[in-house]
Amino acid sequence: MIRDYLVLLSWLCAVQGKIGYFWHITDIHYDPRYSTQANANACWNTRNGVNSGRKTPGEFGDYACDSPWALVESAASAMTSNRGEGIKFVLWTGDALTRTTGMNVELRLQCLRNLTDLLSRTFKEQFVFPALGHDDIGVNFSQLAEIWQHWLPQEALDTFKTAGYYTIEQRSEKYRIIFLNTNLWLNTADSRMLHRSSGSMIDNAHDPFEQWSWFQKTLETARRKKETVYIVGHTPPGIDDRESGAAVLSERHNTKYLQVIRLYSDIIRGQFFGHWHTDTFRVVYSDTGLPVSWIMMAPSISPSTPGGPNNPGLRLYKFETTTGQVLDYTQYYLNLPDANSIGTANWLPEYSLLEYYELQEITAIALHDLADRFTQFNDYAFVRYYAANTVSLPREVEQIWGCGGPLNGVCALHHYCTVTRLNPESYRECYSSYAFALSSTGPSTPRLYFSLLVLLVCAELLRNR
Template identity: 35%
Template sequence: MEADSGGTLVLSGSKLRVERKIVIPMDEESITDSPSNMRQMQGSQSTETDSQRRNMEVSDRPNTEQLNKQPEVAKAHNSFSQTGYYSRVHAPYKLRIIVLNTIFFLESHIASQQLDPGDQWTWLEYQLINARKQDQKVYLVMSTPPGVFENAYRVPGVHWFHPRHNRVYINMVRKYKDVIRGQFGGHHHSDAFRIFFSKHERPVSWLFLAPSVGPRNTELAPDVTTYNNPAMRLYMYDRDTLEVLDYVQFYLNLTSANIRQNAEWKNAYTFTTFYNVPNISLYSFTLLMSRLNDNEQLFARYYEANSMYVHKEKECDHLCARYHACALQNMDYSSFFECISAKHVTSSSYKWRGTPLKSSAASLHLEL
């Protein structure tokens, strides 16, 4: 995966033994042909000349002879090169991994003005319908995620998705909550997560946001209130089911590395032990949110890990804490603003307290 997506690697089994770096292949049945209007749009925006393309280094080109021997791979490669999204079905495990091109949904991208840019929404629903019919579980993988950025509270509501596409994404997750096992994203450069709720405010899905290998330059993003130390995340999964079980987070202290002129990567934490949850599941995320509401020390651990230990919890005031709390559990823009503008309901000195919480330890009702 790209560094912008969190530099994510995968480990196999519970013994933290590196099996191999996962490169997700693509199969014929899970790819649809790209619409001609997207090809035309890309052609009109390209500044590369025919001669430049002809002079491209041979090493940069796909091996056409090999691709032709695998027609399903050739078709997938062609579609991916035009749309940037694809899926892979692991039939023996009843698992479908869907890789999205969320660039099309960004408010800053011209394609986001279309109702269905690149036919990606149609394609995604087709994938989810087929997964449901075949009794498969789905992992969604993306770079830029939906929702609000938790570290830009100087300008409340900083987000990436066009509002229309943000709503479509939320509704898609709600509609296919029975097949979507989990979601993985990045782009924020911060270590965080999100919980999706139904219209009845019951948790239906979770999203991991992995920190980045590259630190954010705050001079280039003045609205952002933090930068991050470089980080690398390794997921563990069950080799029999491919279900993600846990992850280990590593980071590099840039200040120390520059002083010592030596890059020493350190083990930051393991998810289940760091947050004292049984596994990676919707139940664990809901339990975690409940504990964050009651445990100031736990919030301090979350906040310092959020920047990979660049900033300390004492630097996060009441506004900062509420912004994080609201961003973690309000994917819809309007509900996020309702959350940060709600009046405090307690006089507690704990900064997180008073934030409207959608789930509690006393009532963990999951919509499954």
């Protein structure tokens, strides 16, 4: 009896030992010149002086400004207090620096050193793995490699110094993480501008800095070694869910990326990106229309974005370390007006993915079904998604910036198409065909038309309860 108990206990410990966690932080956009004095804060004066309703910006930030140091420090503290143990690594997916102009190279380097030092003190026993964002420009690869060399092994530094991409192989656990430099795949004009400012040139439009060749070779190596893979980058494929129809990756590279994901979907356990600043996801489909992979986009720490504001967010993933299978995540957020009002940053859990959307697992099929629920008349999935999308932004702020909210059928349609159509042409076809149906009164109106109409009524009733 005792022996059986010990065997069971040993088995339970082994299972528990397979569970790990990792943080995903993105789009910090640290602004060293942020000031709580309105007359000294250029960002607040030029972008928010009328709409804020306050005479001075808050200590922890403003919906029209990039992140002050107080906000960044509070995020680091929140990650320590909410999960200090069991963290295997941290994904940091770029855009560390403010988007405002006028920062010279030395100031940019100093800001990156300050952020790196903060994260190093926060995660003394873990590695932080950075990916380059399009606003991390003006500093060349070698300078960045010097700042981050204590986190990256030599093999990773070798490719990072040359082109800004690298891979981390977790040999004992049989999974690897591939970090892409998505700046190389931006629309041509943007890509050339970024790399001119970084002191590097792109001489091969089809395979800039040979990232495609390296990417596929790395995936082939993983398949041969029977490893599973995470793919990490800053700018994801697909369409912006906040600015209708906007795409950032060039059409050629966007298409090729989706082709590669389809080809290696059997070993890919997750894709993690930032850039949009919103809480959203994407589903990748096979050539025959079957869901084969998924992409998660974490919301930003910065409360500001050209497409509209959001509350600051942090994301904690739970995963099985031996297989790389993502089991769940907890989204944390900061209610920015409350933090500024009381002078304390109380980061709180916003939701758990499985519980929030009533999912049993995180798979491409499960997320496809969730997106399909956006169109169902008897399901509140889109109402929940829309609230999470801006990280529980206060309603009075969302009404100014939003696309109409969950009570707007066109808004629901736009989000449905961005989640399920990951290239500009297919997005336009999805949006235009159903938008026509929404405006049609003919007898052949498809199911989505009826579903969205009833969704509007249900959401209105839910809001007024």
